[in-house]
Amino acid sequence: MPTPSFDTIIIGAGLNGLACAGRLAQGGAKVLVLEAADQPGGGALTAEFAPGYRVDRLAHLVTHLDGRMLSALKPEAHGLNWAVKSMPTTVLSAEGRHLTLTGAYGASAPGLDPREARRWADLRARLLRHAEVLRPLREITPPLPGKGGAKGNVVALGKAGLALRRLGREEMQEFLRMILINVHDVTEESLTDDRLRGLLAFDATLGAFLGPRSPNSLFLLWHRLSGDAGHIRWPSGGMGALAAAVTRAVEATGAEIRCKARVERLLTDGDRITGVRLEGGEEITVSRVISTINPRTTLLDLLGAREIDTGLVRRVSNIRMRGTTAKLHLALREAPEFLGADLRHRLVIAPSSEAVELAFNAVKYGEFSAEPVMEIMSPSAHEAGFAPEGHHVLSIVAQYVPFVRRGGWDAGARDGLKAAIMARLEAHAPGIGALVTASELLATPDIADRHGLVGGSWHQGDLAVEQMLFMRPAIGIARYATPVPGLWLAGAGSHPGGGISGAAGWNAANEILGAA
Amino acid sequence: MTDQRHHFRQPLQRSPFHPRIEAANVLNAWAPWAGYTTALNFGDVAMEHSAIRSTASVYDVSPMIKYAIEGPDAVAYLDRLTLRRVAGMPVGGVQYTAWCNDAGHVLDDGTLFRFDETRFRLCCQERHLPWLLDSAIGFDVTIRDVTEEVAGLSLQGPTSFAVLKAAGAAELADLKPFRMAEVRLGPVGPVTVSRTGFTADLGYELWVAPERALDLWDHLMISGRLHGIRPVGTEALNIARIEAGFITANADFVCAEHALRPDRARQPDEIGLDWMVDLDKGPFNGRAAIRAARRDRTLKWALVGLDIEGNISAEGSIVYLGGRKEVGQITAAVWSPTTKRNIALAQLLRPWHRDAGDKLRVEIYALRELQYHKLMLPARVVKRPFFNPPRRRATPPAMF
Numbered sequence: 084m085p086t087p088s089f090d091t092i093i094i095g096a097g098l099n100g101l102a103c104a105g106r107l108a109q110g111g112a113k114v115l116v117l118e119a120a121d122q123p124g125g126g127a128l129t130a131e132f133a134p135g136y137r138v139d140r141l142a143h144l145v146t147h148l149d150g151r152m153l154s155a156l157k158p159e160a161h162g163l164n165w166a167v168k169s170m171p172t173t174v175l176s177a178e179g180r181h182l183t184l185t186g187a188y189g190a191s192a193p194g195l196d197p198r199e200a201r202r203w204a205d206l207r208a209r210l211l212r213h214a215e216v217l218r219p220l221r222e223i224t225p226p227l228p229g230k231g232g233a234k235g236n237v238v239a240l241g242k243a244g245l246a247l248r249r250l251g252r253e254e255m256q257e258f259l260r261m262i263l264i265n266v267h268d269v270t271e272e273s274l275t276d277d278r279l280r281g282l283l284a285f286d287a288t289l290g291a292f293l294g295p296r297s298p299n300s301l302f303l304l305w306h307r308l309s310g311d312a313g314h315i316r317w318p319s320g321g322m323g324a325l326a327a328a329v330t331r332a333v334e335a336t337g338a339e340i341r342c343k344a345r346v347e348r349l350l351t352d353g354d355r356i357t358g359v360r361l362e363g364g365e366e367i368t369v370s371r372v373i374s375t376i377n378p379r380t381t382l383l384d385l386l387g388a389r390e391i392d393t394g395l396v397r398r399v400s401n402i403r404m405r406g407t408t409a410k411l412h413l414a415l416r417e418a419p420e421f422l423g424a425d426l427r428h429r430l431v432i433a434p435s436s437e438a439v440e441l442a443f444n445a446v447k448y449g450e451f452s453a454e455p456v457m458e459i460m461s462p463s464a465h466e467a468g469f470a471p472e473g474h475h476v477l478s479i480v481a482q483y484v485p486f487v488r489r490g491g492w493d494a495g496a497r498d499g500l501k502a503a504i505m506a507r508l509e510a511h512a513p514g515i516g517a518l519v520t521a522s523e524l525l526a527t528p529d530i531a532d533r534h535g536l537v538g539g540s541w542h543q544g545d546l547a548v549e550q551m552l553f554m555r556p557a558i559g560i561a562r563y564a565t566p567v568p569g570l571w572l573a574g575a576g577s578h579p580g581g582g583i584s585g586a587a588g589w590n591a592a593n594e595i596l597g598a599a
Numbered sequence: 600m601t602d603q604r605h606h607f608r609q610p611l612q613r614s615p616f617h618p619r620i621e622a623a624n625v626l627n628a629w630a631p632w633a634g635y636t637t638a639l640n641f642g643d644v645a646m647e648h649s650a651i652r653s654t655a656s657v658y659d660v661s662p663m664i665k666y667a668i669e670g671p672d673a674v675a676y677l678d679r680l681t682l683r684r685v686a687g688m689p690v691g692g693v694q695y696t697a698w699c700n701d702a703g704h705v706l707d708d709g710t711l712f713r714f715d716e717t718r719f720r721l722c723c724q725e726r727h728l729p730w731l732l733d734s735a736i737g738f739d740v741t742i743r744d745v746t747e748e749v750a751g752l753s754l755q756g757p758t759s760f761a762v763l764k765a766a767g768a769a770e771l772a773d774l775k776p777f778r779m780a781e782v783r784l785g786p787v788g789p790v791t792v793s794r795t796g797f798t799a800d801l802g803y804e805l806w807v808a809p810e811r812a813l814d815l816w817d818h819l820m821i822s823g824r825l826h827g828i829r830p831v832g833t834e835a836l837n838i839a840r841i842e843a844g845f846i847t848a849n850a851d852f853v854c855a856e857h858a859l860r861p862d863r864a865r866q867p868d869e870i871g872l873d874w875m876v877d878l879d880k881g882p883f884n885g886r887a888a889i890r891a892a893r894r895d896r897t898l899k900w901a902l903v904g905l906d907i908e909g910n911i912s913a914e915g916s917i918v919y920l921g922g923r924k925e926v927g928q929i930t931a932a933v934w935s936p937t938t939k940r941n942i943a944l945a946q947l948l949r950p951w952h953r954d955a956g957d958k959l960r961v962e963i964y965a966l967r968e969l970q971y972h973k974l975m976l977p978a979r980v981v982k983r984p985f986f987n988p989p990r991r992r993a994t995p996p997a998m999f
Contacts, residue, residue: 353882354882383736383737388736389675389737389882391882392700392882392885393701393730393734394700394701396733397733400733566701566887
């Protein structure tokens with residue numbers, strides 16, 4: 084039995100686990116991070132899917148990386164380079180009438196006609212102003228309604244309040260009018276260009292079980308914009324390189340990271356946490372465990388429903404985790420031709436807001452979209468090392484694809500899904516199918532099985548207004564602490580949610596250091 | 600089977616004993632209880648109460664909600680669900696218990712019967728199936744509502760054992776309080792008998808399949824004829840249970856799931872059930888909250904017995920400290936024919952359950968021929984039960 088030279092164990096070496104480890108180690112804790120996979124990174128993972136072809140396996144762009152973590156851990160000093168600091172987005176058109184947005188969330192969109200460009204400038208400015216109100220909330224422990232805030236949070240809450248006041252009377256009214264409405268209505272009242280409306284609809288609902296006409300869908304767009312103010316980044320070497328740099332930065336703080344160490348059971352004395360048991364039987368004694376994996380898995384499987392009260396079991400069981408996103412990785416023998424679009428851009432196929440809504444309809448009834456909407460990213464267009472010379476890879480995030488499919492997920496269903504995605508690609512890049520030399524499809528349940536993302540939900544729980552702030556992951560455990568002394572939650576399932584970020588882990592570490 | 604869509608034509612169900620109860624309910628004094636129509640009295644409440652205390656009484660408890668809890672994890676499940684330790688409970692034992700939500704607020708109280716290592720039955724006032732099922736997540740246990748599968752008849756009073764002996768169950772002489780046994784009663788067949796009740800007197804509860812209910816009723820009535828047996832209604836039972844100091848869900852406390860106002864739910868310590876709470880048995884629902892409330896001294900209420908001057912029942916009255924300060928309310932009250940005292944159960948703000956001395960006053964509005972007389976009667980906190988005769992526990996029971 085190894086000696087308990089650690090006072091803290093963190094389960095999961097994703098960005099949240101790493102951020103939490105780094106913050107706690109800097110705060111003086113002796114931290115051991117246990118990761119089930121053979122390398123750290125979690126959703127930030129670059130892997131080979133066919134000989135010589137590599138892609139970012141899950142997340143493939145960065146929109147939310149936590150600034151506090153970047154400045155405190157300095158992964159740049161440990162090898163993190165940004166290949167792209169502000170990736171343009173091109174909305175593809177099957178007729179070649181593409182629309183390209185550059186700068187922070189379309190600061191410039193030269194393809195728009197002048198009147199639409201003015202309308203877009205107005206709406207964009209408004210969305211960013213509103214997102215700015217939410218930004219301070221990302222960095223605090225969710226306040227409990229009616230209980231005031233913890234000491235440190237009063238400042239951040241005050242900042243949010245101040246940001247709201249600073250909007251001015253009319254703008255504040257506008258903020259409150261828009262806060263719970265849907266993105267479709269907002270773009271319909273403000274814009275006319277279908278390509279632009281399709282993009283906003285796509286971005287607002289990416290990774291959610293929502294269509295653009297679903298209530299609250301605008302809020303998710305704000306949430307996205309409250310990260311890096313609309314900038315899209317991509318690290319040199321891919322997401323795996325980002326994870327590796329952050330890992331080195333965390334190790335430099337003194338935290339230790341152990342891979343291929345799957346925690347099988349949380350140990351208690353019937354009262355508080357006493358340690359963990361690993362697959363294989365090794366037990367490690369420790370009085371503080373922070374789980375960054377799915378909150379339901381943590382509480383019901385690793386800890387066990389018996390250890391917590393029924394009301395909490397009920398709430399945790401009812402966290403909605405309904406992934407709608409699949410990934411398709413393509414190896415191509417030469418560069419695909421998207422009717423003149425720049426392969427180095429983020430390419431989006433979402434021809435209109437209505438098209439996104441229609442694609443969503445299918446998943447409500449347990450089917451995947453016949454005409455899926457998607458985001459395409461080509462690492463090989465930026466750097467060597469992802470495909471053999473002259474060849475290319477595409478990383479495609481497609482939705483909507485249900486976790487539970489009516490009729491089940493057999494090989495035929497996977498073939499059908501792949502055919503549906505390829506048909507959309509073919510329509511926007513004629514001849515692309517003939518270039519494919521290898522491919523890998525990760526349907527929603529595959530993502531769940533291989534990466535422990537319950538329900539295929541990338542965020543460890545749907546991102547939706549009713550599962551945010553003090554309701555994330557569930558009422559009673561939203562402040563990172565659980566009712567079991569010594570057990571904390573710090574994953575994407577906790578506030579402020581997922582994405583390649585680390586914010587939840589950082590917030591939890593702050594809370595833990597404050598509580599200690 | 601009758602068309603389920605016509606359920607509204609008979610909004611209240613009828614107990615398996617209904618044909619006999621209907622025939623005896625000469626004043627048609629009915630009241631709904633848990634979805635059943637039940638008798639309030641059979642014409643003379645005083646005589647019925649007298650049967651409970653002096654001879655023998657039968658009261659239909661079939662409407663009690665009953666859950667069968669079975670499986671290899673039944674003990675572990677019940678230890679997590681309820682406040683008392685179940686692991687040490689003997690087979691054939693019965694336990695009065697209660698259960699709480701996460702906030703440590705009481706959801707209900709009830710009796711738990713253990714049939715063997717893995718089979719239990721929980722009887723209670725309110726329905727809790729969703730809570731019981733959600734509590735079962737992670738346990739190898741099945742839970743079924745068996746309310747309609749079991750008919751229950753409570754036989755209470757000093758001659759109740761004599762009645763059972765006459766009915767052919769002399770072997771029940773050895774049955775101790777809070778134990779149960781299976782016996783064969785002549786024409787009835789097998790009957791499960793538990794030495795339990797809601798009266799603080801010698802008494803038993805008899806459980807049979809619904810189709811045997813009328814045979815049981817008839818057989819007891821015939822066997823008990825010389826022992827003064829008579830059916831009693833809820834009014835007489837209520838007098839007896841107040842004398843016994845027993846609390847009733849949604850009368851003396853509000854079940855947490857029914858409470859609309861956030862300050863109405865109560866922890867066990869606040870309704871006199873603190874003795875049940877076993878903090879050392881491992882995790883159970885509400886443990887952390889109960890522990891915190893005790894540690895931080897945030898408990899607000901206490902449930903006490905009151906002895907009030909005079910003979911006017913204080914039902915629903917407000918309790919004052921001195922003349923002005925409100926410190927609680929009466930939840931149940933009666934002039935007790937057995938103890939010849941004016942007794943009540945009351946919720947009092949802490950610390951006045953302990954520190955009020957002789958300063959408590961109960962405000963009673965006595966209606967005398969269309970005019971209220973306002974009385975401020977002195978009251979004292981006294982120990983419950985108000986009535987607790989040795990015959991309740993004597994084993995073997997005396998033959999009266």
